[in-house]
Amino acid sequence: MDLKKVLMVMLVSVFAVFLFAYQGQAATERGFDDKEIRVGQWGPQTGPAAPWGSVARGSKLVFDIVNEEGGIAGRKIKYFIRDDQYNPSQTVAGVRELVERHGIFAFVGGVGTAPCQSVMGYLLENKIIWISPCSGASAFYKPFNPYLWNMWPTYENDASIIAKFAIEKKKFKKIAMFYQNDDYGLNALDSVKYRLSKNKMELVAAIPVEPTERDLSSQVQKLKASGAEAVIGFVSPTQAAIALRTAASVGFKTQWMHSYNLSDYALMNKITDGLWAKEGVITGAFTQEPYADNAPTKKYIEAMKRLAPTERWGIFYMAGVVVAEPLVYALKKVGKNLSTEAVKNELNKITDFQGVGPKVTWRADYHMSGKELQIWQCDPKGEIIVLQQWTKNEISRD
């Protein structure tokens, strides 16, 4: 054997050892080292759903605060955001790039049912911790996923609690539904029908709308013709605003009641020319009041002014805080001896945990979001009135 061949054999051997050693290390220690823990999130920073992009930036605030305080057990959190434009194909590309190029320990948040669904299998396959998809669709808790913890209340619970409020507190007899023609709206429609059937009632109208539609005249006419005293809406902010404007232009007066996804009153009031406040729109709510008088809220608002002064302390930004809080809690509990399994165990022990979001309790075989929501109303000044404190959906079928 000449020298060249010997060298070649040695080189290949060394490369093989290096490769396998690297894979072994990656499998046990992916996503962190002694100096940093790598956390990721995707979200629409541009494109039609970009208002929801502040979720990813809200999570950044939590990690920036942790880093400002010196990190966790000597490790800083390195946080990555990928703009997927609410497009599942871009979500897949962004998440794969983060996992395979940077090595991610955990994901938090992620906006949208379809984008989240597109990477759910991949994250499970790679056993990466994920708290929590920003969607209340049933796909994220049925079937049970041991690496996914839900914070976002289900649309079933949201719709049911709103319908209950309409029936029992407001005594509405004629209720209509205006829903987005996808899982978001259809889950809610099913839940409202179930709630009504328990009260021996039926919807007076159920009007679907596609997410891209901009002219809602015929839909609003149909709602008006139904004589609905209340319309429960599970649509996007844009369509809720257009529906409200259209209703004003055809003289349709009703009590609009919307999903918690539309509880950012500052945004909704702005894009409805003040109609949101004037009409006193009611919504579900899964966060605490944005300016609630408590220590965590004050701490975040102060930190935002300092660390992210261009951001607005709105519901979507808060939602980013909500999904990041349990991860930070579990990381702090684990401390120095960090591993996916250790964090997983801590998350599975969380009991009645509440930051600025809903209260959650998780166990090894139960990763559901809380079943409690509040009911808010927009007052004439655009401020929040809490009509009903945290209320549980007592007929939840989850």
Add this chain to the structure above:
Amino acid sequence: MPVGQLIIEGLAMGACYGLFGLAVVIIYKTSEVVNFAAGEMAMFSTFIAFHVLTFYQCPFWLAFLIALVFAALLGVFIEFFFIRPAKNPTLLGLIVITLGAELLLMGLASWKWGAEQQAFSLPVSYKVTYEPIKGFIISEWAIAVFIIAAIIMTFLYLFFKYTKLGTAMRATQQNKHAAKIMGIQTDHVFVFAWAFSSVIGLIAALLLSAKAILDPQFMMEPFLRAFAAAVLGGLMSIPGVLIGGAILGLLENFLGYAWPVWKPITAFVVIVLVLCIRPSGIFAKHYVKKV
């Protein structure tokens, strides 16, 4: 079924589609190019009006005038820097160029004004309504749409029929080389057509944004409807496009009322049916060229 109300709303939206369809037709009439950037050109100009109104607190008429001038310049810019440099372009090549311009404008608008929705108000409000006959509620906005659409249609009809420039535009569309031989500055005609189209697109977009929401995507759906209206009326006929818009608006409203789930596809079904039965549109005239 509230027939009267469906007619009013259908005609008002249809007039907006028709008006925007005119922006598409004006370019098509001169160069036979379907401008896929028309929606985003109108969107961008509307954002200029919004910017002037919101950040400089100008009165509406001044913001409107500034936006009009900007829209005209934007049309000139697109023609001069995107369309004209293309060497012997095919029709498909030109369409791809307009698609590129569309993406560029949308990206610029998202970068400059963010993707969060904005409210844009006109002095004529959709909130102020009248009920001249029971069951016929009409808003100030709808009245404004009808008046503006009528004025613009009349103006365009007279312009293309009786002015030298209008005749030059029609001549350029029918035969660019013959028009050149006859002394028509076809390059000037193209620039004018793009500016003119951009201005009319802006007016339609202002009306639409006042009823809906202003964001970088807000003209995507109306463009599809306007294109459907233009195909329905005939891509060459000015009155045809407005009538096409009215038919589309009414169809969408009545079918959308009866079967809400089918509403979004109405426009596309209309395009397919018209293209199958009468490929040039209902009101289009055919010109026979000798080869």
